[in-house]
Amino acid sequence: MNFIPPDLAPAYPEIFLLVMVCIVMLADLFVGEKRRYVSYILSQAALLGCAILTFSTLSSDVSYTFSGMFVDDPMADILKLMVYITVASVLVYSRAYISVRGMYTGEFFSLVLFATLGMMVMISASHFLTLYLGLELLSLSLYAMVALRRENVLATEAAMKFFVLGALASGFLLYGMSMVYGATGELHLSQIADAIRGGDIDHQILVIGLVFIVAGISFKLSAAPFHMWAPDVYHGAPTAITLFIGSAPKLAAFAFVMRLLVEGMGEMVADWQGMLVILAVMSMAIGNIAAIAQTNIKRMLAYSTISHMGFLILGLVAANWNGYSSALFYVIAYVLMTLGTFAIILMLSREGFESDHINDFKGLNKRNSWYAFITMLMMLSMAGIPPMIGFYAKLSVLQAVLSAGYIWLAIVAVLFSLIGAFYYLRIIKLMYFDEPETDAPILPNIDVKMLVSVNGIAIIILGLFPQALMGLSLYAIESSM
Amino acid sequence: MNFQDFVFYFFATVLITSALGVVTSRNPVYSALLLVLSFVTCAGLWLLLEAEFLAITLVLVYVGAVMVLFLFVVMMLDINLDRMREGFWKWFPFGALLALVLVAEIAMVLSSGPFSLEAMPSPPAQAADYSNTKELGRLIYTEYVYAFELAAVILLVAMVAAIALTLRHRTDKVSLDPGKQVMVRREDRLRIVKMASEKKE
Numbered sequence: 001m002n003f004i005p006p007d008l009a010p011a012y013p014e015i016f017l018l019v020m021v022c023i024v025m026l027a028d029l030f031v032g033e034k035r036r037y038v039s040y041i042l043s044q045a046a047l048l049g050c051a052i053l054t055f056s057t058l059s060s061d062v063s064y065t066f067s068g069m070f071v072d073d074p075m076a077d078i079l080k081l082m083v084y085i086t087v088a089s090v091l092v093y094s095r096a097y098i099s100v101r102g103m104y105t106g107e108f109f110s111l112v113l114f115a116t117l118g119m120m121v122m123i124s125a126s127h128f129l130t131l132y133l134g135l136e137l138l139s140l141s142l143y144a145m146v147a148l149r150r151e152n153v154l155a156t157e158a159a160m161k162f163f164v165l166g167a168l169a170s171g172f173l174l175y176g177m178s179m180v181y182g183a184t185g186e187l188h189l190s191q192i193a194d195a196i197r198g199g200d201i202d203h204q205i206l207v208i209g210l211v212f213i214v215a216g217i218s219f220k221l222s223a224a225p226f227h228m229w230a231p232d233v234y235h236g237a238p239t240a241i242t243l244f245i246g247s248a249p250k251l252a253a254f255a256f257v258m259r260l261l262v263e264g265m266g267e268m269v270a271d272w273q274g275m276l277v278i279l280a281v282m283s284m285a286i287g288n289i290a291a292i293a294q295t296n297i298k299r300m301l302a303y304s305t306i307s308h309m310g311f312l313i314l315g316l317v318a319a320n321w322n323g324y325s326s327a328l329f330y331v332i333a334y335v336l337m338t339l340g341t342f343a344i345i346l347m348l349s350r351e352g353f354e355s356d357h358i359n360d361f362k363g364l365n366k367r368n369s370w371y372a373f374i375t376m377l378m379m380l381s382m383a384g385i386p387p388m389i390g391f392y393a394k395l396s397v398l399q400a401v402l403s404a405g406y407i408w409l410a411i412v413a414v415l416f417s418l419i420g421a422f423y424y425l426r427i428i429k430l431m432y433f434d435e436p437e438t439d440a441p442i443l444p445n446i447d448v449k450m451l452v453s454v455n456g457i458a459i460i461i462l463g464l465f466p467q468a469l470m471g472l473s474l475y476a477i478e479s480s481m
Numbered sequence: 482m483n484f485q486d487f488v489f490y491f492f493a494t495v496l497i498t499s500a501l502g503v504v505t506s507r508n509p510v511y512s513a514l515l516l517v518l519s520f521v522t523c524a525g526l527w528l529l530l531e532a533e534f535l536a537i538t539l540v541l542v543y544v545g546a547v548m549v550l551f552l553f554v555v556m557m558l559d560i561n562l563d564r565m566r567e568g569f570w571k572w573f574p575f576g577a578l579l580a581l582v583l584v585a586e587i588a589m590v591l592s593s594g595p596f597s598l599e600a601m602p603s604p605p606a607q608a609a610d611y612s613n614t615k616e617l618g619r620l621i622y623t624e625y626v627y628a629f630e631l632a633a634v635i636l637l638v639a640m641v642a643a644i645a646l647t648l649r650h651r652t653d654k655v656s657l658d659p660g661k662q663v664m665v666r667r668e669d670r671l672r673i674v675k676m677a678s679e680k681k682e
């Protein structure tokens with residue numbers, strides 16, 4: 001009956017964030033419409049505080065707390081720091097957009113922070129329960145955020161689809177987890193791994209559980225054939241929310257996959273490798289081919305996300321440290337590119353005008369050559385053209401796949417990236433060789449202007465000198481897994 | 482047949498009969514009441530499994546709160562029974578087939594392989610003074626406190642989301658503002674007119 005109180009130190013960032021969300025929620029009730037910036041500053045301060053707390057507890061060893069339900073390892077630290085940076089950038093980029101659309105409310109900030117908390121829980125989960133609860137915390141906040149503009153029919157429809165399909169995917173995931181629990185009798189990921197290693201467990205049940213788990217995961221990653229929600233949600237949601245859905249949760253989803261498949265079910269690598277190969281090939285094919293037909297840039301980016309997730313899964317297929325670390329590198333690169341691209345879309349839209357058609361990019365060079373240049377960097381990076389970060393991310397994934405012996409897979413991946421290059425280059429052509437359809441001035445705030453420039457330059461700098469980030473990824477994976 | 486078996490079969494019979502009644506009853510109020518009965522007997526079965534806490538929760542939450550709410554809704558709505566029964570016989574074979582497949586599947590799972598009754602023996606009975614409510618409480622607030630707190634946060638998100646999505650400040654509503662009512666002065670409403678009294682001609 002003796003109970004040792006858990007060591008709270010590894011979970012300080014989560015605890016701090018939860019306290020701050022409550023403060024933001026309460027403070028927002030007392031500041032009026034005019035002083036909403038207080039909520040904004042408090043949210044940014046919450047993220048900064050979390051970053052300081054995470055930074056101060058950086059260490060190379062793995063520590064567990066809350067009776068083994070919570071894990072703090074280098075992979076968690078790096079992903080959490082990336083999540084803070086991403087969410088903070090999302091808040092900066094989306095501020096002008098949401099304030100002219102009546103969404104600049106306390107609920108927006110508290111939901112964003114709740115979603116961030118969910119991601120952090122997912123990233124440091126080492127137990128089926130916490131993995132699932134973190135995922136639900138994230139998903140519920142996202143559903144609500146998509147529906148925030150309830151008078152908008154498109155957004156409501158997107159929220160409905162997202163909610164129904166998301167609930168279904170959570171059901172899949174739970175069903176798979178319950179199968180694995182039934183077979184092993186354990187919920188801790190490390191104990192599940194031990195039980196599977198022990199051997200005397202019916203392999204068939206584990207595989208059935210694994211199929212459901214992989215299906216649930218691929219929904220959350222928006223990998224084909226569980227991708228159908230992505231284009232509709234990306235299109236229907238307000239652009240600022242699309243930016244949020246498309247960026248930070250992918251970091252958490254990566255951690256989720258690593259924890260479940262590699263930490264928990266690493267012994268069954270032969271079984272999930274085959275499933276992931278199917279997911280990867282289908283995602284790259286459907287994502288890249290369907291994106292060509294899109295005229296709405298948000299839909300196009302949704303399909304582009306699907307193809308990127310295919311590439312990410314390729315890194316996991318390699319199933320070695322190189323593969324995992326290149327997948328981690330890929331997801332960080334993907335988030336940076338998504339942030340930059342959506343920042344430009346948000347910048348071009350103004351009150352009563354959503355700049356979500358690809359023709360809205362026509363002649364951007366004549367309107368503002370610096371932003372056109374940054375958009376070009378993003379597009380080249382997404383297409384995987386050197387010296388951008390996207391090129392190195394794709395290269396390292398392909399190297400890992402080749403060294404694991406999947407030559408045909410690498411060839412397929414390269415072919416589909418070639419197809420994908422078309423729709424990225426089309427945006428560049430529209431910006432530089434077409435006449436602008438409007439001459440509305442682009443007047444972003446100074447913070448947006450600076451951040452988007454830093455974002456664009458980071459794409460080149462990290463592409464030219466990827467060793468530091470790559471080394472960091474490799475270190476994180478090696479000391480965590 | 483010992484007493485426990487007798488109790489089990491009694492509850493099981495009542496449960497199945499009332500569950501059938503829920504589906505076949507013509508009056509939706511009867512259906513809802515029969516559902517209450519099946520919940521209560523189900524709680525009895527759980528008591529046999531030594532899951533007292535769950536049994537009591539089932540009665541308190543489902544019977545006490547959810548079903549009463551449900552009854553209110555059923556009584557308030559004007560449900561057209563004939564419309565609801567349309568196509569019952571048309572779809573009956575399909576439904577029956579699904580039910581048969583489900584029963585067959587359950588039988589297959591229980592009779593073979595790793596989920597058979599032999600592979601999952603019933604746990605040894607606990608002593609009479611063992612309280613699983615206490616045990617559950619101890620676990621929730623010690624070992625599973627992190628998950629418990631997270632569940633609480635999820636409920637908070639649900640509250641924030643529900644309020645954010647449904648709260649609207651309507652301008653066309655008719656309501657009284659007590660503050661304004663109290664502030665009213667006589668001079669705002671009442672005009673005293675002074676005039677000379679008139680005499681009857």
